[in-house]
Amino acid sequence: MIYVEIVLENKTRVTDRIYTYKVDEQYKHDVKIGKRVIVPFGKGNKKRLGIIVNILDEVNFKFELKYIYKIVDKNPIVTTDLIELAFYMRDRYLSDFSSAFQTVLPPGNWKDLEEVYFVNENSINDLDGETYNFFIKPRSYEDIQKKYPNLNITELLENNILKTKYIIKNSIKERKTYFYEYNKNFKLKSIRKNAKSQIKIIDYLKNNGKTEIKKLLKNTSTSSSVLKTLEKKEAIIKIEEVSYGKVIEENEIYKKITLNNEQKEIFNKILKSENNFNLIHGVTGSGKTEIYLHLTEQILKENKSVIILVPEISLTPQTIERFSGRFPNQVAVLHSKLTPTEKLEQWQQIENGDYKIVVGARSAVFAPVKNLGLLIIDEEHDTSYYSEKNPKYNTIEVAEYRTRQNNAKLVLGSATPSIESYYKAKEGYYNLFTIMNRATNSSLPKVNIVDMREELKAGNTSIFSSKLKEALEENLSLGNQSILFLNKRGHTSYIFCRRCGYVEMCQHCDVSMTYHKRSNRLVCHHCGRTKYKPNICPNCGSRYIKEFGAGTEKLEEECRKLFPDANIYRIDGDTNTGKNTYTNLYNKMKNKEIDILIGTQMITKGFDFKDVTLVGIVAADISLNVGDYKSSEKTFQLLTQVAGRAGRGESTGNVFIQTYKPGHYSIMASKNHDYESFYNLEIEYRKRFKYPPFYKLLNIKVSGKNRTQTRLKLFEILRYIQNNIKKEKLKNIEIIGPNPSPVNRINDFFRFDIHFKFEKNDLDFLKIIKRVLIEDEYKINLTGFKLSITVNPISFF
């Protein structure tokens, strides 16, 4: 007897485990790991979709197992490597099986089952014509109820007039094309001489071979009924082929550039090194992309595949052009703007080996390439590499796992590496390569810091400092382009004093307090302490203390007032809706139809605007005061990236950073283009306050309709965890909470958090969490509650 272990398509935590089924003799040779199966499940033997993850010869169960109902796939739809990866993710990120598998399976293949009813061909006389025709196409129960509410389906099934089968709900259909081919074994004599059309078709197919139906009918000017006749006579054979739409336009060739000595050295070292993990720290414009392209070329020569990941936001036509322009017709693209069908088609073509290069956003790390040889993560510091949905994976860790599986090279690149990655490089876990100079010989921009407190003292309360205003005026008169950057995000804003720059901080934690509009209170997300919003500044006594939050829209308004003759263009989440927004923007910039471009993060990635000579960062403090352990890092990265947009052409760029905290180290370091000194300060802070990379973080969030009960539920969970920590004598685990979540209520659900800090190598702690919350050792009743676990959240709160 053969047994299979399967993972079910699932919505609940409770049934989220592996189930074992028997395999009937008739399917014995058909079972393979990675195929989907339909199985009877539960007391009602309701049919469920599952995927085979293991095949066994013997098992030891105290009860009788059930037989699988049916095998869905002819061939496995996922490789064992990727199944292994799904298991790894469930373990590492404490997610459920179902969503861990969702990420590695082809898009749209892991959904609910639906039972459909269709007619038995032999019973044509048992139904009236209309009903019979209705049931030629398989119909769902609801569709039948709508059309024929009084039809007795059960009786029709019993009498074998209707049959049923299971389909996957809303699954994506393959695009199919049909061809005809001449059957060589056909005896021509059986065609009558006066059958002109038939002969015409046969002659055509004999001369031209396999032909698509449309083309065949057009070129022979015949009708499809003739084809039907010939098909019946078996003179011609119908062939069905899956066809694919194109996602990438034919691009201009992107010329190969010879690497300079610095780039060449890195290229060679990456290829030769024993260590497969690499980090390239190169200033903006240092030519990292060119190194990627050369590496890709080399790996392709070795007949291996390449995955290139870029942040979703920078997956602009310009980025895609570079790769598809250098490697025409070899590049697949995966990102969120594709339709489900396009996604599936790209996926299938990658799986077929039609494409050896995949460019995509984070989920492309799971692309089913054959023989992975190189995985590149560009802008590796970007937060979009953290998944916010289950499994809440870190793309870099997954990439490490996948490249290790395939003995492939991993290359991370950034102008501002994340503290974690740079630390790993310094520890020797990654090879570290540093490029200090721009490849194009253009120099790094000159960065000016504007102290906004001085502006206020001088009586300037507008968004623009006088220095930035003057610089904009001058740049406009010279006919050059400018970018204004304002990163307005989040719904809660902080409170600060416009006169002295004072920001309300928590007295017990080193973070700024967040203003909650609803309760008109300031809350510390760290310890949960609150206080009233002050009306006068506790530091200087001024009344200029207030909620901060001017967005890009306001900025645009002010800008138009100030420069009525300039061409001003704004791009942010609100304006970036259409498919061609990026292309339009790019062309407008290139044609100099825009003088001042206003935008959020969007404009900082994936674009090279050669003629931009001035960049103004309107409010550098926004990301600094979010009250998170990563806020300094984020600010430094953002400022450096935005500043890097300036002066990529021949003339030197100018950058103005407006801030109320001119002395802050992340602002100082970005002014001086000094990553190293920023890193040295930041890593000390991380060490002292037990943050990554020295400690790991874990967040448990529970939400529920009732405030008190939700809070108590979290205390109950914590109690089990604490007992285990005590039992196993684990040390150095810091517990913060349960506290209300930053946004305490969403959709009438109250949310509470517990945060843990634990030593980075303490796997025992993770095992405790797994036992308590995933394997459910204590049978914690969570009906009515939602539970969410995040391992290594990017933002602690």
Add this chain to the structure above:
DNA sequence: AGCACGCCGACT
């Protein structure tokens, strides 16, 4: 999450 089972009250 579903679904079946079972125990209790209301109604024929």
Add this chain to the structure above:
DNA sequence: GTCGGCGTGCTC
């Protein structure tokens, strides 16, 4: 005597 409300417990 039996129909159905919903609380409880299980799913290979």
